[in-house]
Amino acid sequence: MSKSSIRISLSSACYCLLGTTATANTKPWFVDLGIMNYIEQDRNTGIELIVNGKRELDDGDAISLQFDFDVITGATPNGASASNVTQSFTMASGSNSYRVNANELPADNTHMDTRMAFSLSYDSKVNDNLQLNYSSHISMEFDYLSLGAGVEFLQDFNQHTTTLLTGINIEYNRVHPVGGIPLPFTSMQPPGTLQPRGEASTTRRQSGVHLGLNQIINKNSLMQIKYAWSNASGYLSDPYKLLSIIDDQNNLQLGSTLDYVYENRPDQRYIQNIYSAYKLYIKGDVLDLSYRYYFQPHLRFYHQTAANFYQHSLNKSIPIPDYASSDFRLAKFNAYTVGFKYGKSYQENSEQSIGIEYYTQIGDSHPDTAIGLQKEQDLFPTLRTLILTWNYSYNW
């Protein structure tokens, strides 16, 4: 009924700086443009575009408006297990189907999703030591709507060497999947037939709190640690995810797939995570008066435990549980990110950077619970992703 995960993220940075010392900022307008392109091996490709405009006010406050647009297309895992025979799946619309070759990860290669979001934030400087950040967003997909708001307090201590931060946030989401909400654990039906669907739409809510600390360690390094807890409730299943029903009785085809059913997740979920970051300045020299650059390596390690309702598949002879999902994102795995960011600034009012990162997610490909033919299949294929980012900032 609950899900907890521990996130430990480490980042380090070293910088090589060339250039002049920045003068006092008398230019209150900022525009940032960013693009991210990530390419998953044999799965999805995503492009995200963000434009952010910020205006600093005379009293130290700042207001900003941000626009996000992203597109994801490619093959997304549908939750079924790989099999030694070709598999056919009914699309969410119920009118067509797609096929997956034998011994390949079942993935919906007709998948395409677009999202558009607006967010508004206001940073209020209450006094020299206290700042309040208010934020809100609206995000829209063709099958999803999200509204959210939050506030964060940042209190400085010890002559600004220590910052305590805490905040709360709430979110309301409406899910209206293609074809309607599948009835839990009902069998997928052939295309063109009556599909086992219930309501056209439903809701999920999420609220959270976080507590953290920024600490200057010495004149070259600083660290941050954050703990966040949140509670999600409502419809938390993925309406497009299936589970394979595996034959565990017939010795002649032990481990073969007999059926596909729609998943069902608990309607309550608790999430907690710890985030830690460390920044270290390595070396800097003034060599040029017109520009400066920095080079920032980035390492990240992530570990999560499995949700207690995660199962890679269901066995035919065992009664259907109350909740089950084979979504890889709920499994136990480690993830690693390695990459760097290279930034360059010009004339103290514009800057651009590029980032290249490699992200990999490694889980248990051959779990002990696999039976018969399943032992020959990769039940958690390693995810390998190349992430490219570009950012341009202009200030006047």
Next chain:
Amino acid sequence: MYKKTIRVISSLLLTINLISCSNTNIEPWQRDILSKKEMQFNSNKIISTMDSHFYYSKEASSGGQGFSGGGCGCN
């Protein structure tokens, strides 16, 4: 679940306590490096937003940056 939560919070409080006890004496004129934009946490909101959205869509925990759901139906 609750024992795990208590352990996590206890570890966090202990870390905060240890850090707070450290004698960090950095004078204002020694903070030129620390004041650089690239030395700030969350210095680039756009990159932070894109990173949070990416990791939220790939992993079960939601970012660790204080945002609740990431605003997308991808998880």
